[in-house]
Amino acid sequence: MSGNNSSLVTAQPTGQVESFTRRSIQGWIEAGDAEFRRVVLKVNDKPVAASVASRDVDRGGSGTVRHFRFPTKDIWKFLDRGDVLTVETDGVRLPIAGEGDKYLWRRARTGDQSAAQLAEMIDKGYIFDKRGKLQLSKRKDTDWQSRVVSLYRQLNEIFRSEWGYTLFPSYGSMLGAVREQGFIGHDDDFDCGYISEKSDPEDVRQELIGIARRLVDAGFNITLRRTCIHVRRRGEKLRIDIFHFYFGETGELQFPFGYAGEPPYMKEDFTGWSEASLAGHRVFVPANPDKLLAHTYGPNWRTPDPGFSWPKDRKGAAKEANFSELERSDLFWYNHYAAAPLAEPSQLAQHLTASSTKRPQIVDVGCGAGADLAWYAANGAKLVVGFDRSAAAVDLANQRLREGQPVKAVQADATAAGGIQDLVSREQFGPEEKLFVSRLLLNAVEAAAGAKILREVRRAARAGDILVLEYLSDTAPQPPKAQWHRFRQLINRTALEDDLKSLGFEIVPDALPEPGEHIQRTVARASSEKI
Template identity: 35%
Template sequence: MSDRAVTTARVAAAVRRRVRTTRKRVARRLGGTPAPAPRGRRLPGLVEEFSNGRVAGWVAVDPQAAPVRIALRAGNRDIAAAWAADVLDDRHNWGEVRGFQLRLRDVWSYVSPRDKLTVRVNGKSLPIAGHGMYLVPKRKGRSNLAKLGVLLDSGHVFGQGGRLQLSKKLDTEWQDTVMGLYERVRQVLHRAYGYDVFFVYGTLLGAVREGSVIGHDVDFDCAFVSRHSEGPLAAAEMRDIGLLLVDEGFDVDCRRTALHLHDADDPKVRIDLFHLYFDENDRLAAPFGVAGTNVITRDEWTGMTEIDFCGGRGLVPSVAEKFAEHLYGASWRLPKPGFEWNRERTDRARAGILPFDYTTTVLWENAYAHRPAQAEPTSFFTAVTGRDDLPGTVVDIGSGDGRDTVAFAATGRRVLGLDRSPRGVALAAARADAGTAEFARCDIQDDAELRAALTTFLAATDGPTLFYFRFLVHAITTRAEQTLLHVLGEVSRPGDVVAAEFRTDLDTTLPKAFGNHVRRFVPAAAFDGRLTAAGFDTIDVTDGVGLAPFGKEDPQLHRVLARRR
């Protein structure tokens, strides 16, 4: 028996004991004797989890039974529902055990300790592990059930993430915006690559199952099929498409399995673009993943059908129903507001997942295209230039748009700025006065390229050099860091100085303005050790927050200066 099955059996037994205890308690208060519960009574189901964000459990039914509707009731009305359809093989009970889940994060804003929450099947409540037959909220929310009822009656639903939202079926402003973005993306990819961009994941599910968007959905999904049959080549193409869309004016957030695309002038709404490909066995492969078990082959993929959708036109695969089953499994026809990919995913094409290096490439091109350049130098520049033993020559590695590079040049130093982003190098060169600083594109994870750039510059330099890299270490791969320190250890000269500032592992859980998906979090002592191994002795260290606050973000940073021995 699996650990989960053992846990379920124990919880079920605990619930039965609690029911028996409650019956005896009630009987004592009424002065009577409870009738004994039938031995071997079959448990109809169980709510295994009722947390702040999720309600999940199972019901036991006859194997031939139709899908079972599960309702969450608050007070005297149902506020959300789901279907128990997927068979759970690791639960042991009578009949067939089917799982369900709901995401209801916002429900707590509308309930109080005076309310009772129940999970009901066919009008009867299911036992809730650790609570009995109902759950009582621990604290009072900001609003109440009456106001929740008004919102539900006006077309609001609990979205896929548990937030209360206007049903996407009724949100015509959102529909117009995402369909406009979709049409623009569709035109760009067809013009540049000859690709069809079609509906996928939740958007496809809504189009095929309901003829519209799904009310509880939270985003808009589209995809293309790459011409490549090798995952790494498909991933490289996805990176290039991200860069193309930046050039086309989109605000692009490149994730490892999708591009999140915003209108640069309206960042509140986005669509997600996924890449698929047929692998070497001619099977459709999805780097983001699927929740089904059937296979779609190249021969079965017979083209696209254009349909009316949300006031516009869009594409769905001609094998739309089989594709929906491939993505979501045999129960795809049933709404699942609590669907979670991390729990339901059955397969993914890992070879096609974008490496960290690709996501950061698109990240910085997008940042330099859309974020305004900062005029003032950084606080790290101020701290470093406050020293009286600073070299007169500077190499700014990861110079970006030249914010600190130009500031170093303004102090009369000879400065070289190196960055892998063509857009960043162009912006930096444009903001520098003629002759005050040099800029060059350089990929620091390319040993030969980095070595050539530094050797050429240092050959025309007398005296020590400062190798300056702010917010670089946490933004590059481990391999790129190894290359950087290895090359610096070989081309630097005694007296040269390294000045580095980066996020440490203590920053991992602190709030971020732009998320964590394009960052490493580097233990400070470990990095200093690697710097020492490269031939540099530490001369100054500063750690903490308050060093470089940005809006509401105040990162935990490590600053280190080290001199070449």
């Protein structure tokens, strides 16, 4: 971004735009006697967004100073060289730090959108959501409203029948239902929650993990986030976020995601449920929602504030009820295997049964749903054991295996000390050389866990046993955000093979064909009995 120094405003400045970035425009204004000050963002004098300066900030003076924020992620793609952005309050332009009273865009437009098109979309009811993405206002998007309420009602019926819990609109969705009897225009999702009957954060957390698994079994697509679950009907993009709340030992309602107001909401404040209208749709809210909203958003919750930001306005959170990376990963794979169709044997498995690496005994480390296990058994292997940490994967693997074959899948953690060695001993592998094989597992775990897996394989391997690894290498582009739980890291071949050598493996070059530019294979032979 670049600006120019134009003439400063002649009116007395009432604030300043201090931060002007691709993600947001932020600043402060002197509030004076006003409880709130409205701030407007304009492009070529056309209002495109409005915010409210409502959060007090300390700037060292005696007057009241309040912060404002515009999320601006999508605005830049509409701008062309010469377009002008200004920020105003009460008809007065606010100075932009280092720029003057306006910001002149000096880059050529790269797409086919323009400021004129932005103005047309604003006139049709499009607004910038809380992350700065341009969308049709949720107050006008009746198709979205009907679909998301349908999903909410379906889930509420399940929660009531399965666990006796009422799902209620929470956070921004409850704010809209109570304050506006409708959806908040700039919101980007539908939030709901339930109040657990449990009081221990560990119990509350495990309860929601169990709920998430049950919803997966019922056909929903579930993503476990740090503070909630994302719920979709399988094959659809429409999403509802479900948050877990609970009364702690002191009787205070706990918010794993967080709260931004005072005073606390106590158990005695909750008196049951009442019906509310959300854009004409019937939903449930606490019988006294005002106090809950005051604790969630602060005393000024009745005044819309598009500039509200949880990272800056959050006052506290019950982080002890947040989900760990391991818990999130486990649920990811549970959901993945429940939805995944049965796959054909991999190219790697087919190569292994027709190459010099073929062995009569095979250990599939991280076997997933067992696509390769039956193939190994049907193509000459005398004993095949696959194991995976995911119970869902192991269940699917055993369902596809035929009785009488020398093959099985078991649930086990490859990172557990001595776990692979115990499994090999328990399954009574003979003295013949074994083949340990793992596909993409190193991409699906953190680096430290990957190092443990390699060490545990080496502890279980005898001299002459073969290890075959297939992995997505660091020559590939970074995976999209949607796959972060599946591919946590890309593997550097040189570093991997150095690690194997340090563990007592010898690298066997050119033993298998490479499947592609970014998928690579390493074959190694255990060279000694001990490391």
